[in-house]
Amino acid sequence: MKPMSPFSRLSGLSRRSFLASSLAAAAVPHAVRAQVSSEPDVVVIGAGAAGLGAAKALMADGRSVVVLEAKDRIGGRAWTESETFGVPFDHGCSWIQTAKTREFVAAAEEYNFHLQLHDGADEAVFVGDREATDFELERYWDAYERVENAIADAGRKGLDVPASTVVPEMPWSAASQAWMTMGMSVDFDEMSTLDWWSGADSGPRYIVEEGYGTLIARLGADVPVILSSPVSGIAWGGDGVTVTTPSGDIRARTCIVTVSTGVLNAGTIAFDPVLPPAHRQAIADLPMGLLAKVALQFEGTRFSFRTDEWLTYLVPEVLPAPACYFLTWPFNQDLMIGFMGGDFAWEMSAAGTEAAVDFALGEVVAMVGSKARERFVKGTLTQWASDPFTLGAYAALRPGAHGARQILAEPLDDRLFFAGEAAAGAYYATCGGAWWSGERAAREVIAALG
Numbered sequence: 511m512k513p514m515s516p517f518s519r520l521s522g523l524s525r526r527s528f529l530a531s532s533l534a535a536a537a538v539p540h541a542v543r544a545q546v547s548s549e550p551d552v553v554v555i556g557a558g559a560a561g562l563g564a565a566k567a568l569m570a571d572g573r574s575v576v577v578l579e580a581k582d583r584i585g586g587r588a589w590t591e592s593e594t595f596g597v598p599f600d601h602g603c604s605w606i607q608t609a610k611t612r613e614f615v616a617a618a619e620e621y622n623f624h625l626q627l628h629d630g631a632d633e634a635v636f637v638g639d640r641e642a643t644d645f646e647l648e649r650y651w652d653a654y655e656r657v658e659n660a661i662a663d664a665g666r667k668g669l670d671v672p673a674s675t676v677v678p679e680m681p682w683s684a685a686s687q688a689w690m691t692m693g694m695s696v697d698f699d700e701m702s703t704l705d706w707w708s709g710a711d712s713g714p715r716y717i718v719e720e721g722y723g724t725l726i727a728r729l730g731a732d733v734p735v736i737l738s739s740p741v742s743g744i745a746w747g748g749d750g751v752t753v754t755t756p757s758g759d760i761r762a763r764t765c766i767v768t769v770s771t772g773v774l775n776a777g778t779i780a781f782d783p784v785l786p787p788a789h790r791q792a793i794a795d796l797p798m799g800l801l802a803k804v805a806l807q808f809e810g811t812r813f814s815f816r817t818d819e820w821l822t823y824l825v826p827e828v829l830p831a832p833a834c835y836f837l838t839w840p841f842n843q844d845l846m847i848g849f850m851g852g853d854f855a856w857e858m859s860a861a862g863t864e865a866a867v868d869f870a871l872g873e874v875v876a877m878v879g880s881k882a883r884e885r886f887v888k889g890t891l892t893q894w895a896s897d898p899f900t901l902g903a904y905a906a907l908r909p910g911a912h913g914a915r916q917i918l919a920e921p922l923d924d925r926l927f928f929a930g931e932a933a934a935g936a937y938y939a940t941c942g943g944a945w946w947s948g949e950r951a952a953r954e955v956i957a958a959l960g
């Protein structure tokens with residue numbers, strides 16, 4: 511049987527479905543500069559999906575809100591950029607999935623964006639420079655299914671142990687693990703079986719030609735955001751909260767913190783008083799994993815790969831697997847998007863863009879020959895590992911620490927609230943989940959403010 515998919519919670523295609531009209535998306539307006547009231551009801555830290563979702567829910571309820579964003583743009587890990595390749599490239603999220611799918615799809619249609627249902631992907635599988643035989647494919651699919659089932663079985667029983675302790679050793683296991691490592695952002699020795707099992711089904715998945723980041727930026731365009739405003743301190747001990755930025759303090763009645771657990775663990779924001787031990791432990795138990803993308807641009811060729819197809823190849827049974835698996839020619843663009851996860855992604859990110867591009871190109875050359883080098887135009891590597899306002903791709907719950915996501919999401923003294931993908935319950939590690947968690951925090955704030 512064909513495995514559910516590469517990426518487990520991400521993936522695939524079998525049919526094309528353009529839901530939107532052919533009209534190009536309108537340009538995304540810049541976030542408006544906030545009219546900061548002297549003491550808004552809510553100050554939100556971070557203008558990613560969680561912060562924007564929270565702010566919009568608060569605004570809809572008539573609350574005064576200001577969002578402080580460290581970067582000079584909104585969207586956070588939802589970020590589309592078109593300068594590198596002349597076509598939209600999502601550095602962060604690209605599949606609409608899990609929470610908010612219906613709403614995001616509806617918004618994309620309203621904006622005349624082009625969506626494509628991307629479930630049940632075709633997959634090209636290589637062994638060296640040739641396509642896998644039927645026998646090899648069977649072994650790969652069997653390994654994928656058995657690895658996934660072993661994790662699911664453990665999770666179903668409530669076992670919160672490293673996935674590496676339950677998976678069978680068998681040929682093609684490393685290739686299967688590499689895909690799942692990309693989805694969960696950590697290698698199997700750091701992957702919680704229970705967290706895997708507790709994750710929501712991805713539901714129908716869509717990719718967006720104009721970019722998922724473009725969609726989120728468009729959705730958040732009416733939110734009052736102060737850009738280039740890194741928060742260094744949050745005093746939440748007395749009445750209300752005082753938030754410190756380079757351009758001065760902002761007082762508010764309540765605060766929603768949406769920065770990544772990478773930022774929280776780095777101590778970039780000083781909390782006064784310090785967070786209670788349970789929250790500190792929860793943050794420590796949700797370190798950032800890494801999914802890195804290496805996008806390669808080629809001209810005048812598709813090799814033997816189809817549009818929107820996954821490309822997998824056999825790797826040695828050595829872990830962590832040095833694997834870079836691809837999505838080929840999304841929306842028929844001249845791009846192969848490579849994905850690397852876990853320790854190998856950290857290693858490649860530390861080595862730098864040139865080394866990562868060279869590695870990914872080398873893998874394509876190994877499959878299709880030197881013509882790949884001749885047709886290669888340029889490549890890029892996403893920079894989430896070193897981005898000081900993210901410090902990784904998304905949080906990966908430590909094995910044995912089940913419950914940390916819920917603890918992180920608990921409000922403190924009806925003044926300090928947490929949202930973001932790490933605190934998104936079963937929707938963790940997703941953009942829709944982050945937005946959903948922002949709305950959840952907004953509801954809690956509204957209840958607290960009365």
Ligand SMILES: Cc1cc2nc3c(=O)[nH]c(=O)nc-3n(C[C@H](O)[C@H](O)[C@H](O)COP(=O)(O)OP(=O)(O)OC[C@H]3O[C@@H](n4cnc5c(N)ncnc54)[C@H](O)[C@@H]3O)c2cc1C
Pocket residue numbers: 520555556557558559560561578579580581584585586587588601602603604605606607739740741742768769770773778779801802803892894898899900902903904929930931932938939940941942943944945
């Ligand atoms: C490579 C990659 C691929 C992904 N693929 C998918 C996918 O296909 N589908 C999917 O659903 N999800 C995917 N995700 C996950 C998804 O992008 C994230 O879960 C989601 O965007 C996180 O939103 P957030 O609001 O929680 O955090 P963020 O987007 O990180 O927002 C937090 C904001 O806080 C800001 N900030 C940080 N520190 C400070 C400070 N001190 N002061 C002020 N502001 C600060 C940041 O700049 C940022 O804008 C992917 C992520 C990555 C990295």
